[in-house]
Amino acid sequence: MNGSVLYNLSLAGDNFLMGIFAPELARNSRAGQFVMLRVSESLDPLLRRPFSFYSLGAGPARKKQPAGNPPGTNPSAAPGIARGTRTRSPDSVEFIYRVVGQGTRIMAHMEVGRPVDILGPLGKPFPLPTEPSEIFLIAGGIGIAPLLVLMEEFQQREPNLFRKCKTTLFFGGRRAADIVGAEDFQVMEIPVRIATEDGSLGEKGVVTDLLLDGESSGKEKLPRLIYTCGPHAMMAAVARLCRQWKAPGYASLECLMGCGFGACLGCVVGRRTPPGRTARAAPSQEPGHDGLGHLRLRPRV
Amino acid sequence: MTASGTFGYGLEFEPYLDLGQLGAIVVKGLSLQPRLGNPTPRIAETPAGMLNSIGLQNVGIEAFISEKLPRLREIGTPVIANIFGETIEEYCAVARRAEESGGVAAVEANISCPNVSKGLDFALDPKATLEITRALRKATTLPLLIKLSPNVTDIRVIARAAADGGADALSVMNTVLGMAVDVRTRKPRLATATGGLSGPAVRPIALRALWQVRQAVKLPLIGIGGIMTAEDALEFLIVGATAIQVGTANFVDPQSSVKILDGLRAYCRENDVADVNSLVDTLQFPG
Numbered sequence: 001m002n003g004s005v006l007y008n009l010s011l012a013g014d015n016f017l018m019g020i021f022a023p024e025l026a027r028n029s030r031a032g033q034f035v036m037l038r039v040s041e042s043l044d045p046l047l048r049r050p051f052s053f054y055s056l057g058a059g060p061a062r063k064k065q066p067a068g069n070p071p072g073t074n075p076s077a078a079p080g081i082a083r084g085t086r087t088r089s090p091d092s093v094e095f096i097y098r099v100v101g102q103g104t105r106i107m108a109h110m111e112v113g114r115p116v117d118i119l120g121p122l123g124k125p126f127p128l129p130t131e132p133s134e135i136f137l138i139a140g141g142i143g144i145a146p147l148l149v150l151m152e153e154f155q156q157r158e159p160n161l162f163r164k165c166k167t168t169l170f171f172g173g174r175r176a177a178d179i180v181g182a183e184d185f186q187v188m189e190i191p192v193r194i195a196t197e198d199g200s201l202g203e204k205g206v207v208t209d210l211l212l213d214g215e216s217s218g219k220e221k222l223p224r225l226i227y228t229c230g231p232h233a234m235m236a237a238v239a240r241l242c243r244q245w246k247a248p249g250y251a252s253l254e255c256l257m258g259c260g261f262g263a264c265l266g267c268v269v270g271r272r273t274p275p276g277r278t279a280r281a282a283p284s285q286e287p288g289h290d291g292l293g294h295l296r297l298r299p300r301v
Numbered sequence: 302m303t304a305s306g307t308f309g310y311g312l313e314f315e316p317y318l319d320l321g322q323l324g325a326i327v328v329k330g331l332s333l334q335p336r337l338g339n340p341t342p343r344i345a346e347t348p349a350g351m352l353n354s355i356g357l358q359n360v361g362i363e364a365f366i367s368e369k370l371p372r373l374r375e376i377g378t379p380v381i382a383n384i385f386g387e388t389i390e391e392y393c394a395v396a397r398r399a400e401e402s403g404g405v406a407a408v409e410a411n412i413s414c415p416n417v418s419k420g421l422d423f424a425l426d427p428k429a430t431l432e433i434t435r436a437l438r439k440a441t442t443l444p445l446l447i448k449l450s451p452n453v454t455d456i457r458v459i460a461r462a463a464a465d466g467g468a469d470a471l472s473v474m475n476t477v478l479g480m481a482v483d484v485r486t487r488k489p490r491l492a493t494a495t496g497g498l499s500g501p502a503v504r505p506i507a508l509r510a511l512w513q514v515r516q517a518v519k520l521p522l523i524g525i526g527g528i529m530t531a532e533d534a535l536e537f538l539i540v541g542a543t544a545i546q547v548g549t550a551n552f553v554d555p556q557s558s559v560k561i562l563d564g565l566r567a568y569c570r571e572n573d574v575a576d577v578n579s580l581v582d583t584l585q586f587p588g
Contacts, residue, residue, distance in 0.1 A: 038553070043349040043501045043529070046553060119555070258344045258351065259552040261316075263309040265355050266344035
């Protein structure tokens with residue numbers, strides 16, 4: 001299907017926020033799913049690029065609608081490109097991406113109104129919480145993307161349950177510029193704790209350090225539930241925490257992908273699983289599902 | 302038809318296209334036992350192409366027959382079982398099971414996967430090609446396709462050996478052995494260092510290989526290598542292929558194969574070609 005660029009905003013560091021007009025996608029996709037974008041009509045780059053949804057549709061009603069570009073936006077970046085302003089609608093979807101190679105460099109130069117060739121939605125959605133829980137969202141860098149859409153979907157579909165959960169976002173990066181999108185969680189009144197490896201924002205260290213002191217403080221002990229997305233090393237540490245806490249968790253895996261729908265088998269995860277590690281995922285052979293689906297991090301009980 | 306390894310077991314593509322429109326579905330390479338494949342990273346993009354070293358991950362012939370084939374039979378499109386093994390006996394056993402299943406129209410023997418080499422790349426040696434083709438010819442009465450490798454000094458010699466061994470048709474070609482390096486980490490971009498290059502980058506090589514094989518044998522030939530459009534497919538037909546397989550294009554656009562068919566129909570309409578077969582082997586030499 002085809003969408004068109006609504007806005008393409010430069011955030012901190014090499015990160016961008018792209019809004020795309022794609023009504024069908026906005027209505028038919030779920031949190032945790034992704035798309036494969038074709039960023040060029042030429043043969044180089046040849047393959048599509050996978051991107052998790054950052055948001056679907058207009059999102060929850062906000063007490064204070066942020067005016068214009070989100071905080072952290074760098075208005076002076078890439079002069080001469082029509083970038084637009086952030087205006088979510090029921091017909092829009094958003095992606096956060098970091099410029100790392102040829103494909104994302106092309107994306108960073110896309111102007112407002114440019115058509116985008118989209119394959120999706122792909123992958124398995126996140127299961128939503130089913131009981132009042134202490135929810136740990138653990139993100140590394142642009143791994144923040146599927147966690148925002150998850151919380152927005154949860155709040156929209158289960159507003160009462162959402163209120164009964166105690167949710168915290170633990171957000172890590174190498175440096176301050178890796179921390180983008182935290183304000184969208186603050187709008188939802190989800191507290192954000194930040195760790196950067198160089199100490200330039202939040203606490204100095206890796207994000208999972210923030211969780212080590214995490215004995216439940218609440219009066220009534222809620223069962224813990226973990227959602228995570230980020231670098232594999234971070235998610236491996238999260239998997240260890242899940243086992244230690246005997247808490248269930250869901251991970252959205254980032255990896256190189258050829259097709260996005262389980263045909264090329266380039267994205268498999270789970271081979272060479274270290275002994276004792278219970279986290280495993282393999283691409284499902286079902287249509288529309290593949291290895292970026294959610295790794296179930298099972299408590300070892 | 303669709304090229305093995307790029308179309309899963311066909312069913313992955315059901316949400317995107319009518320599988321009934323295809324001439325045949327060539328399924329992912331099947332072995333006697335299930336295989337997990339190679340460590341990751343297994344794919345790397347290169348200019349106008351991709352390197353892969355999946356390592357023939359597959360569910361095994363028995364699971365294919367019990368879990369995938371029933372649905373494929375309902376669709377009715379001929380299913381070609383791409384097969385491989387570590388020994389000639391394994392190849393023959395897989396071929397026999399494919400025939401016994403009753404739902405497989407032909408067998409395509411992958412005698413040239415660059416990613417699981419244990420010094421037994423049959424397709425690199427004419428004697429080994431002859432030997433395995435003969436053995437498979439005895440093992441099955443199904444039409445026997447032998448898939449050739451471009452990673453040889455002279456593909457014509459291998460093609461003749463396959464013809465002498467009793468092949469019914471030749472698939473030309475498998476991927477080209479390649480490599481890419483991440484200069485920041487100085488690591489190869491594939492875990493196995495080398496892998497098979499596919500996509501439009503290899504199309505001229507495939508066309509050359511097909512042309513050479515056309516000179517060497519009389520068998521029907523299937524053109525494979527970087528076909529993205531109907532125009533690409535026409536090149537192969539004109540040089541002498543009676544059929545083509547679409548591979549890497551399936552990843553870029555899962556509807557590629559049917560779009561190419563539409564394009565071929567449009568070409569025939571616009572150029573008053575009554576039968577696409579009349580284009581086969583019609584290369585015109587200059588002067």
